[in-house]
Every structure is written in structure tokens, then in C-alpha cells.
Amino acid sequence: MNLLDVSHVSKRFGGLTANEDVSFTVDKGQIVGLIGPNGAGKTTLFNCVAGYFPPSSGTIMLDGQNIAGLSPEACARAGVARTFQIARTFSSMTACENVMTAAMLITRSVSHARASAMRWLAFANLEHFADKPAASMTISEQRRLAVARALAIQPRILLLDEVMAGLNPSEVKQAVDVVLKIRDQGISSLIVEHVLEGIMPIADKIIVLDRGRKIADGTPRQVSSDPQVISAYLGDA
Amino acid sequence: MITTTRMKAVAISLVCLAAALVIPAVVQSASYLNLAILVLMAAQLGVSWNIVGGYAGQVSLGHAAFYGLGAYCSTLMLVKFGVNPWIGVLCGGLLAAILSVGFGWSCFRLKGHYFAMATIAVAELVQIWFTEWEYGGAAVGLYVPMDRTGWLWMNFATKLPYYWLALGLLLITLAVNWWIERSYIGYYLRAIKDEPDAARSIGVNIARYKQIALSISAFFTAIGGSLYAQKELYIDPNSVLSTALSIKMALVSILGGVGTLFGPVIGSVVLTTIEELTRTVFGGTGRGTDTIIYATLIIVIAVFYPTGVVGWWRNILRRRVLNTASNTADSEQSSSQVAGAAAVKGGQV
Numbered sequence: 206m207n208l209l210d211v212s213h214v215s216k217r218f219g220g221l222t223a224n225e226d227v228s229f230t231v232d233k234g235q236i237v238g239l240i241g242p243n244g245a246g247k248t249t250l251f252n253c254v255a256g257y258f259p260p261s262s263g264t265i266m267l268d269g270q271n272i273a274g275l276s277p278e279a280c281a282r283a284g285v286a287r288t289f290q291i292a293r294t295f296s297s298m299t300a301c302e303n304v305m306t307a308a309m310l311i312t313r314s315v316s317h318a319r320a321s322a323m324r325w326l327a328f329a330n331l332e333h334f335a336d337k338p339a340a341s342m343t344i345s346e347q348r349r350l351a352v353a354r355a356l357a358i359q360p361r362i363l364l365l366d367e368v369m370a371g372l373n374p375s376e377v378k379q380a381v382d383v384v385l386k387i388r389d390q391g392i393s394s395l396i397v398e399h400v401l402e403g404i405m406p407i408a409d410k411i412i413v414l415d416r417g418r419k420i421a422d423g424t425p426r427q428v429s430s431d432p433q434v435i436s437a438y439l440g441d442a
Numbered sequence: 443m444i445t446t447t448r449m450k451a452v453a454i455s456l457v458c459l460a461a462a463l464v465i466p467a468v469v470q471s472a473s474y475l476n477l478a479i480l481v482l483m484a485a486q487l488g489v490s491w492n493i494v495g496g497y498a499g500q501v502s503l504g505h506a507a508f509y510g511l512g513a514y515c516s517t518l519m520l521v522k523f524g525v526n527p528w529i530g531v532l533c534g535g536l537l538a539a540i541l542s543v544g545f546g547w548s549c550f551r552l553k554g555h556y557f558a559m560a561t562i563a564v565a566e567l568v569q570i571w572f573t574e575w576e577y578g579g580a581a582v583g584l585y586v587p588m589d590r591t592g593w594l595w596m597n598f599a600t601k602l603p604y605y606w607l608a609l610g611l612l613l614i615t616l617a618v619n620w621w622i623e624r625s626y627i628g629y630y631l632r633a634i635k636d637e638p639d640a641a642r643s644i645g646v647n648i649a650r651y652k653q654i655a656l657s658i659s660a661f662f663t664a665i666g667g668s669l670y671a672q673k674e675l676y677i678d679p680n681s682v683l684s685t686a687l688s689i690k691m692a693l694v695s696i697l698g699g700v701g702t703l704f705g706p707v708i709g710s711v712v713l714t715t716i717e718e719l720t721r722t723v724f725g726g727t728g729r730g731t732d733t734i735i736y737a738t739l740i741i742v743i744a745v746f747y748p749t750g751v752v753g754w755w756r757n758i759l760r761r762r763v764l765n766t767a768s769n770t771a772d773s774e775q776s777s778s779q780v781a782g783a784a785a786v787k788g789g790q791v
Contacts, residue, residue: 255643281645293640295633297701305631307644309626316624351640358644 207266207401208233208393209254209362214263214273216249223249224260231393231410232315236384238404238425239397240410241414242437247397248290248366254278255287260282268361281310286360290367292337292347300326300350301335307357312422321357329353329383345376352383362393369400377403405429413437447759455704459613466605475601480610480672481714483666488694488706489615489663494655495692496700497628499635500550502656503688504561507545507568508538510683512664513671514572517584527596531668538664541658546653562685569683583678586671598673604673610671612707615662619703622658631655632701657742663691697743699752708751713740 207230216224220332223246231237239247250257254265256277265273283312297302307314326332329349334342339350345404348368355363365384369377371385387394398404404425405411411428413421415437421428428434448705462482469475487509495498506518515537525533549560573581591597598604622628630651633641671677690713698709716739720732747754 257639275641276647277642278645278647287643289643291638293637295636295640297632297636298629302629306626306641306646309629311646313626315626315629328581344573354640354644362715 207231208235208268209395210249210264210266212256212266214250214253214260214265216246216253216258217261219229222417224253224414226263227414227417228263229412229419229422230382231395234388234391234393235409236394236396236407238390238408239395239414240399240404244416245437246417247414248343251364251366251395252286255285268348281358281360284361285364286355286357286358286362287364288348288351288355288366288368292344292352292369293396294342294347294350294421296338296340298339299336300331300342301312303339303350304354305400307354310358321344322353325353325357326350328356328365328386330379343419345372345379348372348380349383356387356390356392360392362375362395363387365394365396365398367397367399369403370396372400372425380405392403451711453649458707462609466602472601475605477718479601479605479608480718481710482605482612483669483673484690484694484714485610485707485710486612486615487613487663487666487691487711488520488698489619489703490659490666491691492700492702492706493619493622493631493659493662494652494693495659496702496705497623497631497635498652498655499631499701500656501554501558502549502561502659503558503685503692504545504549504563504565505659505691506683506685506687507565508542508660508663509537509667509670509687509691510572510677510679511541512667513677513682514584515584515664515669516576516668517671517677520586521584522711525596527668527672528594531665531672534668535661539661542657542660543653545660546656548762550649550652552655562688565683565685565688569679569685572679572683579678581679583676584671584682585679586675587630588675596677604669607669607672611665616703616707618658618662622655623703627651627654629776635701640750693740694751697740697750699750700748702752705752706752712743712751 212228214227215222215223216369217307227250239250240373241247249258253260256272256275256279259274263273267283267285272280272285275283295306298306299379300317300368301322304325305318308318308321311321323332323335326335329352331346331353332348334346334365339347352365352368369380372380377400382395384396385407395403408425411423411425412419413428413434420433420437421431455692465478466475469478491502491505495502495583512534515534516527519530520524520527545564548564549557552560578584586597589599589601592644593603596607603633630641630646633646634648634651641648667682671683693708694713695706696709697713698707699705717736724731724735
């Protein structure tokens with residue numbers, strides 16, 4: 206069975222249709238890339254799945270439970286974790302405290318949360334930053350910290366919003382490594398990404414949005430040779 | 443290094459506690475003892491306010507509503523029904539905690555400055571209501587009868603017992619704050635203050651935790667109000683429900699250091715002393731000179747030390763750490779630069 210089943214989701218803001226009749230699925234342990242030109246509605250769709258916007262119509266099933274229209278905190282409890290385009294780390298806290306706060310969804314005990322946080326920091330190669338204030342870390346480190354924080358709620362699916370944007374090639378590689386490690390944990394990832402060199406080699410499936418509609422859905426190879434995708438990215442000839 | 447700073451903090455708090463215990467024995471003048479009581483009471487209010495205003499970052503300028511509720515609840519119960527003030531104080535606290543749900547329901551849908559403005563409006567409504575309420579004494583106010591004195595009736599002819607009451611209440615409030623700061627609730631409140639959207643993404647029901655913080659804060663603020671009524675033996679809407687009082691609670695925290703355990707205590711020592719000194723030295727003119735000087739000093743502190751006394755002190759400590767680090771080893775230069783960046787960043791927050 207599919208872990209995440211998005212079916213016929215539309216999202217309208219007044220007269221503006223950001224997503225129209227979008228359907229796709231994510232299997233357990235899959236890495237699925239969500240790509241498309243600017244304004245294609247990727248982030249809106251993402252926000253619908255994470256509970257930040259209720260969809261205007263359609264259903265979003267997570268493991269048999271309809272999560273469409275639930276609040277962000279209820280989605281998090283149901284097993285959806287997310288990151289943001291800007292890392293949104295808790296700036297008054299250390300790296301460890303950031304992750305601890307998330308781990309407290311699983312355990313109310315501060316010492317258990319600390320132990321869990323140290324494991325997730327190590328997972329994201331940030332263990333030596335544990336006592337550093339989050340605000341003093343670089344953008345790349347803060348993004349990975351946000352990933353560690355999201356993982357600490359022990360999600361079934363992780364939504365990553367442009368984790369690789371603006372990173373240099375070695376930082377992109379670090380981010381890719383973390384995403385692959387997440388798959389090894391059996392956690393699915395849905396990744397909104399502009400950096401196609403980062404996402405194409407690792408994705409099991411790519412979904413392409415254009416002007417709010419899904420125009421392609423398949424393996425990275427199928428999608429990159431799709432004439433509709435090429436015209437969406439390069440414009441009509 | 444963390445453990446030594448923690449031990450230092452414990453040592454400093456123990457010294458302060460010892461000083462607080464010795465003050466009544468040393469201070470003979472009634473007016474200085476009264477100043478000490480005022481400092482303790484303002485500190486307790488600041489610490490209470492800090493739970494929602496500091497840790498959760500929801501700057502309320504309407505806390506006088508809870509203070510007044512507490513004062514009126516215990517006093518009315520005593521005057522009208524002869525209920526023991528110890529019970530009345532507790533009832534006032536519980537009443538404020540329950541009514542704070544309505545307060546939160548109406549104000550928490552707004553953010554930042556709009557939230558602060560809404561809290562002022564709610565508190566003003568409460569004040570107007572009490573001013574018109576005949577049964578509650580209306581604008582004339584209420585007197586606390588002096589017929590039954592002693593610890594059982596929380597009513598004393600001398601000031602000293604009020605000192606112990608204020609100190610005890612402050613210590614209890616600090617203990618609760620300390621517990622919140624260390625529990626998961628404290629982490630959630632800081633997360634809500636820093637990044638509310640990110641807090642929701644990790645499963646924090648931000649409406650619920652803001653309300654929990656507000657209710658605890660309201661409970662202790664109301665108890666502070668009841669204590670005021672028992673000490674002054676007279677309350678009216680202007681003395682326990684005015685916006686100036688709400689602002690004072692916020693100021694004590696902000697000047698001392700928001701979101702820190704002892705910040706409001708330090709803020710209260712500074713602010714209450716300045717307030718009382720300017721009043722005794724310049725208050726007799728009748729031209730409000732004391733208020734002008736008081737306000738000017740607040741502006742000066744706010745401009746030069748926006749993070750409060752605690753933030754200013756932490757900055758000094760960080761700089762000292764940074765200096766020793768760069769002096770001892772050149773190889774550690776990079777790490778000290780990071781620490782320096784952190785210190786600068788901390789100073790801006």
C-alpha cells in the first residue's frame with residue numbers, strides 16, 4: 206500500500222488556483238522529487254500535505270488516515286515532518302536544544318529527549334555543534350539542523366523544502382548524503398527542489414508541476430525526456 | 443565550563459537568598475523595610491509576567507486585570523462572606539487562571555504589537571467594569587477590615603510579616619518558573635517565541651501552550667494582587683487595575699532580562715529603587731518631576747542595554763571568555779571568532 210496518497214487535490218486562493226486536481230503517491234522508503242518552474246504550486250502543495258493550508262478539495266491519505274485539513278501539529282503527530290525554505294531554527298537555543306524540543310513529542314522527559322537529540326545530530330553530522338547556538342551556524346549547517354529536528358519527531362514521511370538551494374557543490378553532496386541516510390531508515394522523503402543535479406540522481410520518482418497541474422510523473426529518466434516537461438522548463442519552441 | 447557557571451549561579455542565588463533573610467534584622471527603618479517589600483512584590487509580579495511575556499514571548503500589557511481580579515476576589519470574599527484570606531488568595535488565583543482563558547481566547551489570535559494592544563483593551567474593559575460595579579465598591583473601593591489580625595487572617599499591624607509573605611511568594615513563583623524553564627513546557631514556550639511555524643511543524647499545539655503559560659502567569663499575578671490588598675488594606679480600580687501597573691510588570695522583566703529566571707528580580711531592584719528614590723527626592727514638587735526622571739532613566743537603560751541587565755552581564759562574561767581564549771592560544775583563533783560572533787548575536791537579540 207502507498208504510504209502517502211494525494212488524490213485530486215486542488216487549492217484555490219480566492220480566484221487564484223495554485224493547485225488543480227493533483228494526484229500522486231509516495232511509497233514507503235521512497236525518495237520523491239517535486240519539481241517545476243517558479244510559481245508552479247510546489248510549495249502550496251507541500252503546505253497542503255503538511256497541514257499549513259487546508260486543500261480546497263481532494264484527499265490526502267497517510268497510511269489510510271485522511272490528513273487533509275488537519276492542523277500542522279496534528280499532521281506532525283500523524284507522522285508528517287517538514288523543513289522550511291529558510292531553516293527556521295530556534296535561534297535562542299543551541300543545536301542540541303533545537304532537536305530536543307522536537308524529540309519532546311515522543312518523550313516528555315528532558316534527559317531522554319537529550320539522548321535522542323544527540324543521536325539525530327550525529328545522524329546529520331552535526332554532533333560537534335551540539336552546544337553551539339543555532340544562530341551562529343552557517344546556512345548549510347542550519348538546514349541540516351532543521352532536518353535533524355524534523356527527524357526527531359520520528360516521522361513516517363519527511364517533506365524537504367529546497368534543502369539544497371544556494372549551497373555550494375560540497376554542501377549539496379552533504380545534503381544528498383543525509384537524504385540517502387534517511388531512506389536507509391525506512392522514512393520516505395518528498396523533496397521540493399530547484400537543484401536538479403542534486404535530486405535527479407537520488408530520486409525514485411519525480412513529479413513535475415506546471416501552473417498548478419501535474420504534467421509528468423515517473424522515473425527521473427522518463428521525466429527528463431518528456432516533451433511537456435522540456436517545454437515547461439524551456440518555454441514553447 | 444558550563445558546570446562552573448552553573449555552580450557560580452547557584453552560589454550567587456544562595457548569597458542573595460541569605461541577604462534577603464538577613465535584611466529584616468539589619469534594616470531598622472520602616473520606610474526601607476517597606477521599600478524592600480515593594481521590591482519583592484514587584485519582583486514576584488515580574489517573574490509571573492515573565493512566564494508568558496518572556497519565555498513565550500507574548501508581551502501582555504493587560505496583566506493588571508489579573509492582579510485586580512486577585513485583589514478584588516480575596517477582599518470581597520473576606521468583606522462580604524468572612525472567608526479566610528488564605529482561601530480567598532487561592533480562589534483569586536484560580537479565578538484569574540480560569541478567566542485568563544477568555545483573555546487568551548480573545549487576544550492570542552493577534553500577534554506581536556497587535557496582541558499587546560488587545561491586552562491593553564481587555565484590561566481597560568475590566569477596569570471600567572469594576573469602576574461601575576456597585577457591589578464591588580465601584581470607584582470608592584474596598585477596605586480590608588483590621589478586626590482579625592495575625593498569621594491566620596494574613597493581616598498585621600506591622601510591616602515585617604508582609605516582608606516574609608512577599609519573600610515566600612517570590613520564592614514559590616521562582617520555583618515554579620525554574621521548573622517550567624527546565625521541563626518540556628519551557629522548551630515549547632521558547633520554540634513558540636522563536637519560530638511559531640516551526641514549532642507547529644514538530645507537533646507543538648501553540649494555542650494550548652500559550653494558554654498554559656498565560657494561566658500560570660495569571661494565577662501568580664492574582665496572588666500578588668491579593669497580597670497587595672492584604673498589605674495596603676485598601677483597594678480601588680485605580681490602584682489594582684490601572685494600565686500603568688501592567689506596564690510596570692512588563693518593564694521589570696524587560697529591564698532585568700526577558701526569558702531569564704532572575705532577570706525580573708534584578709529589574710525590580712533597579713526599577714523599584716529608582717521609582718521610590720525619585721518619588722521621595724523629587725515627588726514633593728507636585729509637578730511630576732519624579733515621573734519625568736523615572737521615565738528618562740528607563741529610556742536610558744532601554745537604549746543602552748536593550749537585552750536588560752542580565753543580557754548586559756552575559757555579554758561581559760562572554761567577552762571575558764573570548765579575551766582569555768585569544769590570549770592563551772592563537773590556534774584557537776577560529777573558535778573564539780565563532781564565540782565572538784555568538785556574543786555579538788546574543789547582544790542583538
